[in-house]
Amino acid sequence: METQSPERTAQLPQLTEPRNPGTALDLDWVRAVQANTSAIERRAATLSGRRSVKKDYQAAWLLKAVTLIDLTTLSGDDTVGRVRRLCAKARQPVSPALLDAMEMPAITTGAVCVYHDMIETAVTALKGTGIPVAAVSTGFPAGLSPFHLRLAEIEESVKAGAEEIDIVISRRHVLSGNWQALYDEMKAFRAACGDAHVKAILATGELGSLRNVARASLICMMAGADFIKTSTGKESVNATLPVTLVMIRAIRDYYDRTGYRVGYKPAGGISKAKDALVYLALIKDELGDRWLQPDLFRFGASSLLGDIERQLEHHVTGAYSAGYRHSMG
Numbered sequence: 001m002e003t004q005s006p007e008r009t010a011q012l013p014q015l016t017e018p019r020n021p022g023t024a025l026d027l028d029w030v031r032a033v034q035a036n037t038s039a040i041e042r043r044a045a046t047l048s049g050r051r052s053v054k055k056d057y058q059a060a061w062l063l064k065a066v067t068l069i070d071l072t073t074l075s076g077d078d079t080v081g082r083v084r085r086l087c088a089k090a091r092q093p094v095s096p097a098l099l100d101a102m103e104m105p106a107i108t109t110g111a112v113c114v115y116h117d118m119i120e121t122a123v124t125a126l127k128g129t130g131i132p133v134a135a136v137s138t139g140f141p142a143g144l145s146p147f148h149l150r151l152a153e154i155e156e157s158v159k160a161g162a163e164e165i166d167i168v169i170s171r172r173h174v175l176s177g178n179w180q181a182l183y184d185e186m187k188a189f190r191a192a193c194g195d196a197h198v199k200a201i202l203a204t205g206e207l208g209s210l211r212n213v214a215r216a217s218l219i220c221m222m223a224g225a226d227f228i229k230t231s232t233g234k235e236s237v238n239a240t241l242p243v244t245l246v247m248i249r250a251i252r253d254y255y256d257r258t259g260y261r262v263g264y265k266p267a268g269g270i271s272k273a274k275d276a277l278v279y280l281a282l283i284k285d286e287l288g289d290r291w292l293q294p295d296l297f298r299f300g301a302s303s304l305l306g307d308i309e310r311q312l313e314h315h316v317t318g319a320y321s322a323g324y325r326h327s328m329g
């Protein structure tokens, strides 16, 4: 089934959702989690091969995707200048001329995502825009620095102005089935974040199995994560569709049981506009429109915006002769 036009393409005000308070660790629930790998892979294979969004609505969906990007730079050679340019892009991700041609209002990206050292630069550059700064903390990407330093890093990042903290879990807790340790770690990270939103990076490419991905997703939600995120972007395998299916079904299961909505952030290697559309169609299909707002969905991506811009330009130049304005409604 092809996806129709999104409800609105302009960035919506941040919707307020009751915050996930977490639950007690329920090991029976965790042990009952299964993941039928071959069924998941079959379903994922059908998604990437088909058009996910009707051609007439693609530009509108691409603008929607822009509003959901955590525009990211996480490189060892990041500089103040690069982060300032990234923030300028986050404030105006699509040229006003292109937006005018599509009769669309101004939009921004969902957030900017940087290392701790660049938080102050990003906060200053984004002042007054309402665009939050997300910081990767806890010894990103491996998460193997001393535990007290990982907690201190979170606290420093919050103090520096990050409103969102992307933590990395200890993969070894998952690989050894030590669910209590994973739960305790996530709870401590959650507490250290205070009012800042916390995204739990599972590094799914290093978790060994889809069942482990499902269980780790559940534990992090039980421990109070606001978002679960696939990857750091530094693993050899990052966001994939099978992993996405597993994680968003865990989110749905958690919502069905507790009534709390947890957000989802696929990250790493998402650089093509057409792939972004597949993700959005999948989220709409499995979780519904409510999860297509910036408070419940983000793409973690450093180069996706460039391809989306190219596709939008292509749409606008090609569309006028085909009565494009009418098709956008």
Ligand SMILES: O=C[C@H](O)COP(=O)(O)O
Residues within 6 Å of the ligand: 072, 074, 113, 231, 232, 233, 234, 267, 268, 269, 270, 300, 301, 302, 303, 304
């Ligand atoms: O969290 C975001 C990722 O690190 C971005 O990965 P990417 O550079 O492959 O888009």
